[in-house]
Amino acid sequence: MTLDNGSKQKLIRVFNPWNSEHWSNNPWADGSRKWTSKVKSQVRQDTGNDGVFWLSANDYLTNFGYTNWCEVR
Numbered sequence: 054m055t056l057d058n059g060s061k062q063k064l065i066r067v068f069n070p071w072n073s074e075h076w077s078n079n080p081w082a083d084g085s086r087k088w089t090s091k092v093k094s095q096v097r098q099d100t101g102n103d104g105v106f107w108l109s110a111n112d113y114l115t116n117f118g119y120t121n122w123c124e125v126r
Contacts, residue, residue: 064096
């Protein structure tokens with residue numbers, strides 16, 4: 054995505070099946086100031102407590118040792 058200042062940021066959308074998305078050190082948490090109108094228009098960002106949250110690609114690679122993949126229809 055392109056941020057307001059013109060720089061690029063890779064984000065990964067993560068789904069927690071236990072519908073808990075709290076991670077206190079996440080700079081892309083739902084209430085973050087990083088979610089400007091321009092940024093929101095480029096992704097499906099929802100502020101509900103639905104288990105869906107966003108991480109930068111760097112944070113994802115640093116904090117997750119493996120990934121389970123499933124298709125949700």
